Amino acid sequence: MLTGTQHESPAEENVSDLTAGRNLSFDEFAAELGAIELRLRQLARAAETPATPVEVADAIDSLRSSASTVRELGQRMDLLARIVEGDVxxxxxxxxxxxxxxxxxxxxxxxxxxxxxxxxxxxxxxxxxxxxxxxxxxxxxxxxxxxxxxxxIGWESKAASARRRRERDAAVAVEVLRIACEKCSAGSGEQCRTAKGWASDRPHVGRQREAEATVDATLGYLGENPVAVPDA
Structure with a gap:
Protein backbone atom coordinates (compact mmCIF):
# COMPACT_ATOMS: atom_id res chain seq x y z
CA MET A 1 0.00 0.00 0.00
CA LEU A 2 1.29 3.46 -0.91
CA THR A 3 1.18 5.97 1.90
CA GLY A 4 2.58 9.37 2.71
CA THR A 5 4.92 10.66 0.02
CA GLN A 6 5.40 7.29 -1.71
CA HIS A 7 4.63 7.23 -5.42
CA GLU A 8 4.33 4.64 -8.14
CA SER A 9 7.52 3.88 -10.05
CA PRO A 10 7.60 4.58 -13.82
CA ALA A 11 7.47 0.83 -14.45
CA GLU A 12 4.40 0.45 -12.24
CA GLU A 13 2.65 3.33 -13.98
CA ASN A 14 3.14 1.72 -17.41
CA VAL A 15 0.16 -0.61 -17.86
CA SER A 16 -0.04 -0.33 -21.64
CA ASP A 17 0.64 -4.05 -22.12
CA LEU A 18 -2.33 -4.87 -19.86
CA THR A 19 -4.86 -2.43 -21.22
CA ALA A 20 -3.79 -2.15 -24.88
CA GLY A 21 -5.33 1.32 -25.03
CA ARG A 22 -8.58 0.32 -23.32
CA ASN A 23 -9.80 -0.68 -19.88
CA LEU A 24 -8.82 -4.04 -18.42
CA SER A 25 -11.66 -6.57 -18.48
CA PHE A 26 -12.20 -8.95 -15.57
CA ASP A 27 -11.67 -11.88 -17.95
CA GLU A 28 -8.24 -10.49 -18.82
CA PHE A 29 -7.66 -9.71 -15.15
CA ALA A 30 -8.25 -13.37 -14.27
CA ALA A 31 -5.96 -14.57 -17.07
CA GLU A 32 -3.14 -12.25 -15.95
CA LEU A 33 -3.50 -13.45 -12.36
CA GLY A 34 -3.33 -17.04 -13.61
CA ALA A 35 -0.04 -16.25 -15.32
CA ILE A 36 1.31 -14.62 -12.16
CA GLU A 37 0.27 -17.61 -10.05
CA LEU A 38 1.99 -20.01 -12.43
CA ARG A 39 5.16 -17.91 -12.46
CA LEU A 40 5.27 -17.81 -8.66
CA ARG A 41 4.92 -21.60 -8.46
CA GLN A 42 7.59 -22.06 -11.11
CA LEU A 43 9.92 -19.74 -9.21
CA ALA A 44 9.28 -21.68 -5.99
CA ARG A 45 10.11 -24.94 -7.78
CA ALA A 46 13.29 -23.52 -9.28
CA ALA A 47 14.36 -22.19 -5.87
CA GLU A 48 14.48 -25.77 -4.54
CA THR A 49 17.76 -26.23 -6.39
CA PRO A 50 19.54 -22.85 -6.46
CA ALA A 51 22.92 -22.39 -8.17
CA THR A 52 24.53 -21.72 -4.79
CA PRO A 53 23.86 -23.97 -1.77
CA VAL A 54 21.69 -21.80 0.47
CA GLU A 55 18.56 -23.09 2.20
CA VAL A 56 15.65 -20.84 1.17
CA ALA A 57 12.75 -22.97 2.41
CA ASP A 58 11.05 -19.94 3.98
CA ALA A 59 11.22 -18.02 0.71
CA ILE A 60 9.79 -21.02 -1.17
CA ASP A 61 6.91 -21.32 1.31
CA SER A 62 6.25 -17.59 0.96
CA LEU A 63 6.17 -17.86 -2.84
CA ARG A 64 3.72 -20.75 -2.73
CA SER A 65 1.56 -18.95 -0.19
CA SER A 66 1.52 -15.87 -2.42
CA ALA A 67 0.58 -18.08 -5.38
CA SER A 68 -2.37 -19.47 -3.44
CA THR A 69 -3.53 -15.94 -2.60
CA VAL A 70 -3.24 -14.92 -6.25
CA ARG A 71 -5.18 -18.05 -7.30
CA GLU A 72 -8.05 -17.16 -4.96
CA LEU A 73 -8.13 -13.62 -6.32
CA GLY A 74 -8.10 -14.99 -9.85
CA GLN A 75 -11.09 -17.18 -9.07
CA ARG A 76 -12.98 -14.12 -7.80
CA MET A 77 -12.07 -12.19 -10.94
CA ASP A 78 -13.31 -15.10 -13.05
CA LEU A 79 -16.63 -15.02 -11.19
CA LEU A 80 -16.82 -11.24 -11.68
CA ALA A 81 -16.16 -11.71 -15.39
CA ARG A 82 -19.19 -14.01 -15.63
CA ILE A 83 -21.28 -11.67 -13.49
CA VAL A 84 -20.62 -8.56 -15.59
CA GLU A 85 -21.35 -10.52 -18.78
CA GLY A 86 -24.79 -11.34 -17.39
CA ASP A 87 -24.23 -15.08 -17.01
CA VAL A 88 -24.95 -15.09 -13.26
CA ILE A 153 -19.91 7.30 -17.71
CA GLY A 154 -17.55 9.51 -15.71
CA TRP A 155 -16.94 6.89 -13.02
CA GLU A 156 -13.54 5.94 -11.64
CA SER A 157 -12.53 3.62 -8.84
CA LYS A 158 -11.55 4.75 -5.35
CA ALA A 159 -7.99 3.55 -6.02
CA ALA A 160 -7.78 5.67 -9.18
CA SER A 161 -9.19 8.70 -7.36
CA ALA A 162 -6.67 8.26 -4.54
CA ARG A 163 -3.80 7.92 -7.03
CA ARG A 164 -4.85 11.06 -8.88
CA ARG A 165 -5.10 12.92 -5.56
CA ARG A 166 -1.54 11.84 -4.67
CA GLU A 167 -0.35 13.02 -8.07
CA ARG A 168 -2.13 16.34 -7.55
CA ASP A 169 -0.64 16.82 -4.08
CA ALA A 170 2.86 16.00 -5.35
CA ALA A 171 2.47 18.54 -8.17
CA VAL A 172 1.30 21.18 -5.67
CA ALA A 173 4.34 20.54 -3.46
CA VAL A 174 6.61 21.17 -6.44
CA GLU A 175 4.67 24.26 -7.56
CA VAL A 176 4.82 25.81 -4.07
CA LEU A 177 8.61 26.06 -4.30
CA ARG A 178 8.41 27.67 -7.73
CA ILE A 179 6.57 30.76 -6.53
CA ALA A 180 7.51 33.41 -3.99
CA CYS A 181 5.63 33.75 -0.72
CA GLU A 182 4.13 37.17 -0.07
CA LYS A 183 3.80 36.40 3.65
CA CYS A 184 7.43 35.62 4.53
CA SER A 185 9.22 36.66 1.31
CA ALA A 186 10.53 33.14 0.69
CA GLY A 187 11.82 33.02 -2.87
CA SER A 188 11.74 30.35 -5.54
CA GLY A 189 13.19 27.10 -4.18
CA GLU A 190 12.99 28.30 -0.59
CA GLN A 191 10.77 26.99 2.19
CA CYS A 192 8.47 29.34 4.04
CA ARG A 193 9.78 30.69 7.33
CA THR A 194 8.21 31.51 10.66
CA ALA A 195 8.25 34.99 12.18
CA LYS A 196 11.47 34.04 13.95
CA GLY A 197 13.12 32.73 10.81
CA TRP A 198 12.65 28.97 11.24
CA ALA A 199 12.18 27.02 8.00
CA SER A 200 8.82 25.24 7.81
CA ASP A 201 7.62 22.23 5.83
CA ARG A 202 4.17 23.85 5.72
CA PRO A 203 3.87 26.80 3.33
CA HIS A 204 1.80 29.84 4.20
CA VAL A 205 -1.84 29.69 3.14
CA GLY A 206 -1.57 32.25 0.35
CA ARG A 207 1.40 30.50 -1.26
CA GLN A 208 -0.30 27.11 -0.92
CA ARG A 209 -3.55 28.44 -2.38
CA GLU A 210 -1.77 29.95 -5.39
CA ALA A 211 0.09 26.69 -6.06
CA GLU A 212 -3.13 24.66 -5.81
CA ALA A 213 -4.94 26.98 -8.21
CA THR A 214 -2.14 26.69 -10.78
CA VAL A 215 -1.97 22.90 -10.55
CA ASP A 216 -5.74 22.42 -10.55
CA ALA A 217 -6.08 24.54 -13.68
CA THR A 218 -3.40 22.41 -15.37
CA LEU A 219 -4.80 19.04 -14.31
CA GLY A 220 -8.44 19.95 -14.81
CA TYR A 221 -9.52 20.04 -11.17
CA LEU A 222 -12.11 22.16 -9.40
CA GLY A 223 -10.69 22.54 -5.92
CA GLU A 224 -9.79 19.01 -4.89
CA ASN A 225 -12.21 17.35 -7.27
CA PRO A 226 -11.51 16.28 -10.88
CA VAL A 227 -13.67 18.07 -13.40
CA ALA A 228 -13.48 15.19 -15.86
CA VAL A 229 -12.23 11.61 -15.83
CA PRO A 230 -10.37 10.79 -19.06
CA ASP A 231 -11.62 7.66 -20.85
CA ALA A 232 -14.08 6.80 -18.05
Whole structure:
Protein backbone atom coordinates (compact mmCIF):
# COMPACT_ATOMS: atom_id res chain seq x y z
CA MET A 1 0.00 0.00 0.00
CA LEU A 2 1.29 3.46 -0.91
CA THR A 3 1.18 5.97 1.90
CA GLY A 4 2.58 9.37 2.71
CA THR A 5 4.92 10.66 0.02
CA GLN A 6 5.40 7.29 -1.71
CA HIS A 7 4.63 7.23 -5.42
CA GLU A 8 4.33 4.64 -8.14
CA SER A 9 7.52 3.88 -10.05
CA PRO A 10 7.60 4.58 -13.82
CA ALA A 11 7.47 0.83 -14.45
CA GLU A 12 4.40 0.45 -12.24
CA GLU A 13 2.65 3.33 -13.98
CA ASN A 14 3.14 1.72 -17.41
CA VAL A 15 0.16 -0.61 -17.86
CA SER A 16 -0.04 -0.33 -21.64
CA ASP A 17 0.64 -4.05 -22.12
CA LEU A 18 -2.33 -4.87 -19.86
CA THR A 19 -4.86 -2.43 -21.22
CA ALA A 20 -3.79 -2.15 -24.88
CA GLY A 21 -5.33 1.32 -25.03
CA ARG A 22 -8.58 0.32 -23.32
CA ASN A 23 -9.80 -0.68 -19.88
CA LEU A 24 -8.82 -4.04 -18.42
CA SER A 25 -11.66 -6.57 -18.48
CA PHE A 26 -12.20 -8.95 -15.57
CA ASP A 27 -11.67 -11.88 -17.95
CA GLU A 28 -8.24 -10.49 -18.82
CA PHE A 29 -7.66 -9.71 -15.15
CA ALA A 30 -8.25 -13.37 -14.27
CA ALA A 31 -5.96 -14.57 -17.07
CA GLU A 32 -3.14 -12.25 -15.95
CA LEU A 33 -3.50 -13.45 -12.36
CA GLY A 34 -3.33 -17.04 -13.61
CA ALA A 35 -0.04 -16.25 -15.32
CA ILE A 36 1.31 -14.62 -12.16
CA GLU A 37 0.27 -17.61 -10.05
CA LEU A 38 1.99 -20.01 -12.43
CA ARG A 39 5.16 -17.91 -12.46
CA LEU A 40 5.27 -17.81 -8.66
CA ARG A 41 4.92 -21.60 -8.46
CA GLN A 42 7.59 -22.06 -11.11
CA LEU A 43 9.92 -19.74 -9.21
CA ALA A 44 9.28 -21.68 -5.99
CA ARG A 45 10.11 -24.94 -7.78
CA ALA A 46 13.29 -23.52 -9.28
CA ALA A 47 14.36 -22.19 -5.87
CA GLU A 48 14.48 -25.77 -4.54
CA THR A 49 17.76 -26.23 -6.39
CA PRO A 50 19.54 -22.85 -6.46
CA ALA A 51 22.92 -22.39 -8.17
CA THR A 52 24.53 -21.72 -4.79
CA PRO A 53 23.86 -23.97 -1.77
CA VAL A 54 21.69 -21.80 0.47
CA GLU A 55 18.56 -23.09 2.20
CA VAL A 56 15.65 -20.84 1.17
CA ALA A 57 12.75 -22.97 2.41
CA ASP A 58 11.05 -19.94 3.98
CA ALA A 59 11.22 -18.02 0.71
CA ILE A 60 9.79 -21.02 -1.17
CA ASP A 61 6.91 -21.32 1.31
CA SER A 62 6.25 -17.59 0.96
CA LEU A 63 6.17 -17.86 -2.84
CA ARG A 64 3.72 -20.75 -2.73
CA SER A 65 1.56 -18.95 -0.19
CA SER A 66 1.52 -15.87 -2.42
CA ALA A 67 0.58 -18.08 -5.38
CA SER A 68 -2.37 -19.47 -3.44
CA THR A 69 -3.53 -15.94 -2.60
CA VAL A 70 -3.24 -14.92 -6.25
CA ARG A 71 -5.18 -18.05 -7.30
CA GLU A 72 -8.05 -17.16 -4.96
CA LEU A 73 -8.13 -13.62 -6.32
CA GLY A 74 -8.10 -14.99 -9.85
CA GLN A 75 -11.09 -17.18 -9.07
CA ARG A 76 -12.98 -14.12 -7.80
CA MET A 77 -12.07 -12.19 -10.94
CA ASP A 78 -13.31 -15.10 -13.05
CA LEU A 79 -16.63 -15.02 -11.19
CA LEU A 80 -16.82 -11.24 -11.68
CA ALA A 81 -16.16 -11.71 -15.39
CA ARG A 82 -19.19 -14.01 -15.63
CA ILE A 83 -21.28 -11.67 -13.49
CA VAL A 84 -20.62 -8.56 -15.59
CA GLU A 85 -21.35 -10.52 -18.78
CA GLY A 86 -24.79 -11.34 -17.39
CA ASP A 87 -24.23 -15.08 -17.01
CA VAL A 88 -24.95 -15.09 -13.26
CA UNK A 89 -28.39 -14.28 -11.76
CA UNK A 90 -28.19 -11.63 -9.07
CA UNK A 91 -30.48 -10.61 -6.26
CA UNK A 92 -32.41 -7.44 -7.01
CA UNK A 93 -31.57 -6.06 -3.55
CA UNK A 94 -29.33 -6.60 -0.55
CA UNK A 95 -30.58 -8.60 2.47
CA UNK A 96 -31.46 -5.23 4.07
CA UNK A 97 -33.80 -4.51 1.17
CA UNK A 98 -31.58 -1.75 -0.21
CA UNK A 99 -31.45 -1.63 -4.03
CA UNK A 100 -28.27 -1.33 -6.07
CA UNK A 101 -27.18 -0.06 -9.47
CA UNK A 102 -29.63 2.18 -11.34
CA UNK A 103 -32.33 1.40 -8.78
CA UNK A 104 -30.15 2.89 -6.01
CA UNK A 105 -30.01 6.33 -7.60
CA UNK A 106 -31.69 8.88 -5.39
CA UNK A 107 -32.05 6.51 -2.45
CA UNK A 108 -30.91 7.33 1.08
CA UNK A 109 -28.92 4.32 2.24
CA UNK A 110 -27.41 5.23 5.59
CA UNK A 111 -25.51 1.98 6.17
CA UNK A 112 -22.36 0.74 4.45
CA UNK A 113 -21.31 4.08 2.98
CA UNK A 114 -24.44 5.21 1.21
CA UNK A 115 -26.27 4.01 -1.93
CA UNK A 116 -24.52 1.16 -3.75
CA UNK A 117 -24.92 2.65 -7.21
CA UNK A 118 -21.56 1.12 -8.16
CA UNK A 119 -21.32 -2.14 -6.15
CA UNK A 120 -18.07 -3.47 -4.75
CA UNK A 121 -16.59 -6.83 -5.63
CA UNK A 122 -17.79 -8.35 -2.36
CA UNK A 123 -21.27 -6.90 -2.75
CA UNK A 124 -21.57 -8.49 -6.21
CA UNK A 125 -20.41 -11.84 -4.89
CA UNK A 126 -23.04 -11.64 -2.13
CA UNK A 127 -25.68 -10.62 -4.67
CA UNK A 128 -24.70 -13.65 -6.76
CA UNK A 129 -25.05 -15.97 -3.76
CA UNK A 130 -28.45 -14.53 -2.90
CA UNK A 131 -29.44 -14.56 -6.58
CA UNK A 132 -28.72 -18.27 -6.82
CA UNK A 133 -31.06 -18.96 -3.90
CA UNK A 134 -33.68 -16.61 -5.30
CA UNK A 135 -33.60 -18.33 -8.71
CA UNK A 136 -33.90 -21.75 -7.06
CA UNK A 137 -36.94 -20.51 -5.16
CA UNK A 138 -38.59 -19.03 -8.22
CA UNK A 139 -38.13 -15.44 -7.04
CA UNK A 140 -37.20 -12.49 -9.21
CA UNK A 141 -33.53 -11.96 -10.09
CA UNK A 142 -31.63 -9.56 -12.30
CA UNK A 143 -28.31 -9.42 -14.14
CA UNK A 144 -25.43 -7.00 -13.94
CA UNK A 145 -25.97 -5.50 -17.45
CA UNK A 146 -29.65 -4.91 -16.68
CA UNK A 147 -29.13 -3.48 -13.20
CA UNK A 148 -26.24 -1.24 -14.29
CA UNK A 149 -27.62 0.01 -17.61
CA UNK A 150 -26.52 3.61 -18.10
CA UNK A 151 -24.00 3.67 -15.24
CA UNK A 152 -20.29 4.05 -15.83
CA ILE A 153 -19.91 7.30 -17.71
CA GLY A 154 -17.55 9.51 -15.71
CA TRP A 155 -16.94 6.89 -13.02
CA GLU A 156 -13.54 5.94 -11.64
CA SER A 157 -12.53 3.62 -8.84
CA LYS A 158 -11.55 4.75 -5.35
CA ALA A 159 -7.99 3.55 -6.02
CA ALA A 160 -7.78 5.67 -9.18
CA SER A 161 -9.19 8.70 -7.36
CA ALA A 162 -6.67 8.26 -4.54
CA ARG A 163 -3.80 7.92 -7.03
CA ARG A 164 -4.85 11.06 -8.88
CA ARG A 165 -5.10 12.92 -5.56
CA ARG A 166 -1.54 11.84 -4.67
CA GLU A 167 -0.35 13.02 -8.07
CA ARG A 168 -2.13 16.34 -7.55
CA ASP A 169 -0.64 16.82 -4.08
CA ALA A 170 2.86 16.00 -5.35
CA ALA A 171 2.47 18.54 -8.17
CA VAL A 172 1.30 21.18 -5.67
CA ALA A 173 4.34 20.54 -3.46
CA VAL A 174 6.61 21.17 -6.44
CA GLU A 175 4.67 24.26 -7.56
CA VAL A 176 4.82 25.81 -4.07
CA LEU A 177 8.61 26.06 -4.30
CA ARG A 178 8.41 27.67 -7.73
CA ILE A 179 6.57 30.76 -6.53
CA ALA A 180 7.51 33.41 -3.99
CA CYS A 181 5.63 33.75 -0.72
CA GLU A 182 4.13 37.17 -0.07
CA LYS A 183 3.80 36.40 3.65
CA CYS A 184 7.43 35.62 4.53
CA SER A 185 9.22 36.66 1.31
CA ALA A 186 10.53 33.14 0.69
CA GLY A 187 11.82 33.02 -2.87
CA SER A 188 11.74 30.35 -5.54
CA GLY A 189 13.19 27.10 -4.18
CA GLU A 190 12.99 28.30 -0.59
CA GLN A 191 10.77 26.99 2.19
CA CYS A 192 8.47 29.34 4.04
CA ARG A 193 9.78 30.69 7.33
CA THR A 194 8.21 31.51 10.66
CA ALA A 195 8.25 34.99 12.18
CA LYS A 196 11.47 34.04 13.95
CA GLY A 197 13.12 32.73 10.81
CA TRP A 198 12.65 28.97 11.24
CA ALA A 199 12.18 27.02 8.00
CA SER A 200 8.82 25.24 7.81
CA ASP A 201 7.62 22.23 5.83
CA ARG A 202 4.17 23.85 5.72
CA PRO A 203 3.87 26.80 3.33
CA HIS A 204 1.80 29.84 4.20
CA VAL A 205 -1.84 29.69 3.14
CA GLY A 206 -1.57 32.25 0.35
CA ARG A 207 1.40 30.50 -1.26
CA GLN A 208 -0.30 27.11 -0.92
CA ARG A 209 -3.55 28.44 -2.38
CA GLU A 210 -1.77 29.95 -5.39
CA ALA A 211 0.09 26.69 -6.06
CA GLU A 212 -3.13 24.66 -5.81
CA ALA A 213 -4.94 26.98 -8.21
CA THR A 214 -2.14 26.69 -10.78
CA VAL A 215 -1.97 22.90 -10.55
CA ASP A 216 -5.74 22.42 -10.55
CA ALA A 217 -6.08 24.54 -13.68
CA THR A 218 -3.40 22.41 -15.37
CA LEU A 219 -4.80 19.04 -14.31
CA GLY A 220 -8.44 19.95 -14.81
CA TYR A 221 -9.52 20.04 -11.17
CA LEU A 222 -12.11 22.16 -9.40
CA GLY A 223 -10.69 22.54 -5.92
CA GLU A 224 -9.79 19.01 -4.89
CA ASN A 225 -12.21 17.35 -7.27
CA PRO A 226 -11.51 16.28 -10.88
CA VAL A 227 -13.67 18.07 -13.40
CA ALA A 228 -13.48 15.19 -15.86
CA VAL A 229 -12.23 11.61 -15.83
CA PRO A 230 -10.37 10.79 -19.06
CA ASP A 231 -11.62 7.66 -20.85
CA ALA A 232 -14.08 6.80 -18.05
Missing amino acids: PLSTAFPTGDPWGVAARGTDRTDFGGPAIVPTMWQLIRLAQDGKRAAAGGRETTTYPKAMAGIG
